[in-house]
Amino acid sequence: MPTAELSLNLATVSRQWKLREAVAAAARHDFAGVAPWRDMVAEVGTAEAARVFKESGLRVTGYCRGGMFPAADGAGRKAAIDDNKRMIDEAAEIGAECIVMIGGGLPQGSRDLPGARAMFADGLAAVLPHARAAGIPLALEPMHPMYAADRGCVSTLAAMNDLCDQLGEGLGVAIDTYHVWWDPDLPREIARAGKRIISHHICDWLVPTRHMLNDRGMMGDGVIDFPAIRRMIEAAGYRGIQEVEIFSERWWSRPGDEVLAVAMERFRTVCRV
Amino acid sequence: MPTAELSLNLATVSRQWKLREAVAAAARHDFAGVAPWRDMVAEVGTAEAARVFKESGLRVTGYCRGGMFPAADGAGRKAAIDDNKRMIDEAAEIGAECIVMIGGGLPQGSRDLPGARAMFADGLAAVLPHARAAGIPLALEPMHPMYAADRGCVSTLAAMNDLCDQLGEGLGVAIDTYHVWWDPDLPREIARAGKRIISHHICDWLVPTRHMLNDRGMMGDGVIDFPAIRRMIEAAGYRGIQEVEIFSERWWSRPGDEVLAVAMERFRTVCRV
Numbered sequence: 369m370p371t372a373e374l375s376l377n378l379a380t381v382s383r384q385w386k387l388r389e390a391v392a393a394a395a396r397h398d399f400a401g402v403a404p405w406r407d408m409v410a411e412v413g414t415a416e417a418a419r420v421f422k423e424s425g426l427r428v429t430g431y432c433r434g435g436m437f438p439a440a441d442g443a444g445r446k447a448a449i450d451d452n453k454r455m456i457d458e459a460a461e462i463g464a465e466c467i468v469m470i471g472g473g474l475p476q477g478s479r480d481l482p483g484a485r486a487m488f489a490d491g492l493a494a495v496l497p498h499a500r501a502a503g504i505p506l507a508l509e510p511m512h513p514m515y516a517a518d519r520g521c522v523s524t525l526a527a528m529n530d531l532c533d534q535l536g537e538g539l540g541v542a543i544d545t546y547h548v549w550w551d552p553d554l555p556r557e558i559a560r561a562g563k564r565i566i567s568h569h570i571c572d573w574l575v576p577t578r579h580m581l582n583d584r585g586m587m588g589d590g591v592i593d594f595p596a597i598r599r600m601i602e603a604a605g606y607r608g609i610q611e612v613e614i615f616s617e618r619w620w621s622r623p624g625d626e627v628l629a630v631a632m633e634r635f636r637t638v639c640r641v
Numbered sequence: 642m643p644t645a646e647l648s649l650n651l652a653t654v655s656r657q658w659k660l661r662e663a664v665a666a667a668a669r670h671d672f673a674g675v676a677p678w679r680d681m682v683a684e685v686g687t688a689e690a691a692r693v694f695k696e697s698g699l700r701v702t703g704y705c706r707g708g709m710f711p712a713a714d715g716a717g718r719k720a721a722i723d724d725n726k727r728m729i730d731e732a733a734e735i736g737a738e739c740i741v742m743i744g745g746g747l748p749q750g751s752r753d754l755p756g757a758r759a760m761f762a763d764g765l766a767a768v769l770p771h772a773r774a775a776g777i778p779l780a781l782e783p784m785h786p787m788y789a790a791d792r793g794c795v796s797t798l799a800a801m802n803d804l805c806d807q808l809g810e811g812l813g814v815a816i817d818t819y820h821v822w823w824d825p826d827l828p829r830e831i832a833r834a835g836k837r838i839i840s841h842h843i844c845d846w847l848v849p850t851r852h853m854l855n856d857r858g859m860m861g862d863g864v865i866d867f868p869a870i871r872r873m874i875e876a877a878g879y880r881g882i883q884e885v886e887i888f889s890e891r892w893w894s895r896p897g898d899e900v901l902a903v904a905m906e907r908f909r910t911v912c913r914v
Contacts, residue, residue: 474848552799576853
């Protein structure tokens with residue numbers, strides 16, 4: 369029985385291990401769940417991945433990652449919608465508790481950020497009936513504003529809460545400390561999210577940050593006040609599992625067992641409320 | 642007579658030229674103003690800098706940069722306040738139209754971002770009487786959230802507008818496209834800023850951005866919709882000079898005259914409303 373409710377986003381050890389090894393390691397280190405990425409699942413096949421997760425006894429706390437609906441033309445937008453529907457089916461097959469959805473970037477050559485955000489909303493609306501039918505919640509994840517151009521055109525929890533308001537049932541939010549820690553509206557918007565909070569991801573912001581993508585920090589190595597954010601999230605009604613997700617050249621170069629041991633130890637100390 | 646109202650933030654050519662050469666180059670390329678940094682002024686002395694600016698006939702559209710009040714202890718905070726007061730005196734001596742103020746980073750070892758923001762507000766309140774007496778407006782510049790930890794703890798125009806509301810006369814805002822282009826509240830907050838808009842800085846966001854500090858883009862090379870933002874700013878009542886400010890290893894490595902020629906050409910084409 370794990371003593372702390374922590375899930376392992378498998379991107380954290382994606383250079384050390386493939387799916388089976390990563391899941392076994394998560395169980396060995398007392399993680400209560402895992403969150404796989406699509407490429408790792410595809411590598412073994414969805415049915416085999418489902419078997420691995422089931423046999424591990426671990427929860428599958430999220431499936432990464434969908435959304436990314438903006439595209440330069442109608443064919444591109446339709447392809448993204450179709451792909452998200454396939455992903456919903458995969459999520460159901462592997463027993464994932466939600467799909468993490470990000471905004472996507474500006475289409476090639478575009479400078480229309482409001483337009484990209486509208487395409488994200490339209491794409492969500494298009495796949496939502498499929499997600500509802502499959503019983504897979506879509507966890508809308510605001511991404512740090514430094515990714516607004518090329519990955520996540522929706523940057524704030526406020527905007528994701530707005531989308532939940534507009535589109536209704538079947539949507540929730542994923543709150544990743546790395547993406548939102550800077551936001552002055554965070555207390556208000558976490559409270560507003562309330563029961564919509566599906567995922568709470570943890571990752572630290574390093575000073576200095578040497579790379580915009582792959583220099584994220586282990587909890588405690590940076591400047592994020594994890595207990596403060598967790599207290600807000602619990603006050604809003606979410607007391608569920610947290611998920612550690614760290615993209616880091618530094619940690620990818622360490623032995624996987626060391627990464628998991630450190631992550632679990634930091635979770636139990638640095639992140640304790 | 643310059644045909645376009647563009648000022649040159651001297652950081653743009655800080656590796657090519659010292660103060661006198663940079664000012665002469667700005668005049669040669671039809672810039673209507675310059676915005677110096679403190680180190681460049683200190684190098685020749687305030688009195689000599691004042692003479693250089695006056696003889697050039699150019700406006701001194703801003704003096705960079707003040708603020709940065711958060712510090713680990715009272716002595717540090719007092720030192721920052723005293724230094725800002727000295728900077729106000731320098732600004733008056735060189736004929737600067739405003740001082741650009743940024744939030745500053747978290748004090749060493751701190752994870753208290755709201756606390757740092759409060760120190761910024763307190764520091765502003767402490768220097769504001771001195772700024773009013775000197776007739777130097779303080780232009781509050783929100784910085785991109787990726788600088789929240791180590792440079793600019795105040796990330797949004799909304800928060801700077803709030804500070805203007807709280808602290809009153811003598812404050813305004815500096816809107817730099819690079820820092821705010823991603824903000825979904827930008828239309829609302831530019832309209833709210835209205836007559837408080839003192840500075841409009843232009844710089845593009847590159848995709849990919851290879852360095853968080855020194856890979857900013859020349860207008861037109863990135864994804865920012867300059868006419869759209871300028872239209873909002875003009876609708877809010879500011880039709881004044883713009884200021885190009887680009888921190889870029891790429892452009893610092895080019896001949897200064899090339900940088901200024903390209904900047905002026907892009908300003909007249911890419912940024913035209």
